[in-house]
Amino acid sequence: MTVPENDVTVRGANRGWKKTRLTELLGLDVPIVLGPFGGLSSVTLTAAVSNAGGLGSFGLYGYSAERIRQTVDQLRSLTAAPFNLNIWLDHEGASELHPTDDEFEAWLAPLKPYFTELGVPLPELPSQFLPAFDEQFESLLEARPAVASFVYGVPSAEVVDRCRRAGILTVGSATTVDEALALDDGGVDAIVATGFEAGGHRPSFLRHAEESLTGLFALLPQVVDAVSVPVIAAGGIADGRGIAAALTLGADAALLGTAFLATEESAASDVHKAMISSDDARRTILTRIYSGRLARGIPNRLYAELLPSADDLAPFPAQNWIAGRFKPAAAQQGNAGLMSLWAGQGAPLARGGSAAALMSALESETARNLAGGGHTPEFRTPRNLFRASE
Numbered sequence: 001m002t003v004p005e006n007d008v009t010v011r012g013a014n015r016g017w018k019k020t021r022l023t024e025l026l027g028l029d030v031p032i033v034l035g036p037f038g039g040l041s042s043v044t045l046t047a048a049v050s051n052a053g054g055l056g057s058f059g060l061y062g063y064s065a066e067r068i069r070q071t072v073d074q075l076r077s078l079t080a081a082p083f084n085l086n087i088w089l090d091h092e093g094a095s096e097l098h099p100t101d102d103e104f105e106a107w108l109a110p111l112k113p114y115f116t117e118l119g120v121p122l123p124e125l126p127s128q129f130l131p132a133f134d135e136q137f138e139s140l141l142e143a144r145p146a147v148a149s150f151v152y153g154v155p156s157a158e159v160v161d162r163c164r165r166a167g168i169l170t171v172g173s174a175t176t177v178d179e180a181l182a183l184d185d186g187g188v189d190a191i192v193a194t195g196f197e198a199g200g201h202r203p204s205f206l207r208h209a210e211e212s213l214t215g216l217f218a219l220l221p222q223v224v225d226a227v228s229v230p231v232i233a234a235g236g237i238a239d240g241r242g243i244a245a246a247l248t249l250g251a252d253a254a255l256l257g258t259a260f261l262a263t264e265e266s267a268a269s270d271v272h273k274a275m276i277s278s279d280d281a282r283r284t285i286l287t288r289i290y291s292g293r294l295a296r297g298i299p300n301r302l303y304a305e306l307l308p309s310a311d312d313l314a315p316f317p318a319q320n321w322i323a324g325r326f327k328p329a330a331a332q333q334g335n336a337g338l339m340s341l342w343a344g345q346g347a348p349l350a351r352g353g354s355a356a357a358l359m360s361a362l363e364s365e366t367a368r369n370l371a372g373g374g375h376t377p378e379f380r381t382p383r384n385l386f387r388a389s390e
């Protein structure tokens with residue numbers, strides 16, 4: 001079959017694949033969502049994706065109310081398009097973790113050698129590891145983003161209702177069909193179906209994350225069938241083939257994390273980006289070692305050395321906080337061994353470049369794949385990565 005020119009079939013009166021329930025709700029040009037990155041979001045990346053007609057997201061993990069206000073001011077100076085702000089619900093009482101000095105000392109002990117090696121002073125027990133959910137939520141409400149996304153549970157009826165009254169669409173994240181049903185019952189406006197492949201933390205909340213490991217190809221159509229609201233597919237999607245597949249399986253949008261983490265605008269360090277395009281990125285793992293919660297990344301020296309004492313490490317969010325005191329120094333010193341190298345299984349497909357160039361390529365690749373042209377060689381990932389080291 002002849003492959004039509006990119007977009008010929010989708011521009012104009014008939015927006016074709018770009019017209020989904022989510023793009024209609026939000027007035028987006030394309031059903032492509034940037035994943036939020038707690039700790040690694042950048043306003044330039046978020047704005048670039050929104051300005052290109054997708055939905056840029058910004059992860060507010062750990063942000064105080066004041067920092068949220070400043071971030072939103074910066075975002076608004078860079079884009080007038082809709083964007084999403086993401087916060088973590090207070091799952092398992094994370095914000096209420098108050099160890100004694102002795103407990104904190106015991107949690108710090110396995111990590112002390114890394115502070116010494118990187119020349120970073122040892123931290124003292126903070127008054128809190130994370131800002132309270134309520135503080136973050138009030139600031140988010142004030143900011144009135146087009147979308148508020150939540151991880152680690154079903155936002156309360158009050159949270160959903162207050163967002164609705166402020167004109168903010170709510171999004172929840174599910175790693176199983178049961179979680180998707182709970183979110184649907186909870187009244188959110190859209191649900192992210194997060195496959196096993198996804199980079200970063202597994203936002204499971206009904207069962208242990210280790211028991212919630214369905215791959216996206218199986219999870220997505222089941223969630224689409226189970227819920228009434230639009231579904232956003234996440235996990236391992238990094239090019240137009242993946243987006244076309246997600247839309248074919250019933251998604252109303254595809255959410256990409258790692259592919260954008262590798263772009264120029266991302267706040268990931270150069271060494272992190274280099275690791276995303278390294279051979280090691282072919283074997284990402286799920287581990288609790290870096291943060292106290294199950295998350296996917298590229299294994300490194302920190303993982304290998306802490307694995308034997310995994311049972312003695314601090315729970316979330318203390319482990320994340322303590323390790324977070326020395327990781328920026330490791331990144332600055334180009335030390336990939338002592339950071340968290342969050343990345344999903346699609347990392348080898350990430351191509352870097354600018355976010356605008358990636359958005360444009362994703363759009364034309366998706367159009368081409370959905371137009372029946374299939375995956376033609378010229379749309380293959382430019383780097384022949386898989387043979388590079390053989």
Ligand SMILES: Cc1cc2nc3c(=O)[nH]c(=O)nc-3n(C[C@H](O)[C@H](O)[C@H](O)COP(=O)(O)O)c2cc1C
Binds near residue numbers: 037040235237257
């Ligand atoms: C560095 C990093 C940080 C992340 N932080 C968050 C976060 O704070 N909140 C959230 O909902 N998802 C977070 N995620 C998940 C992404 O938003 C997205 O769902 C995921 O990366 C999609 O899978 P992919 O990486 O395979 O594309 C994070 C992912 C990465 C790689």
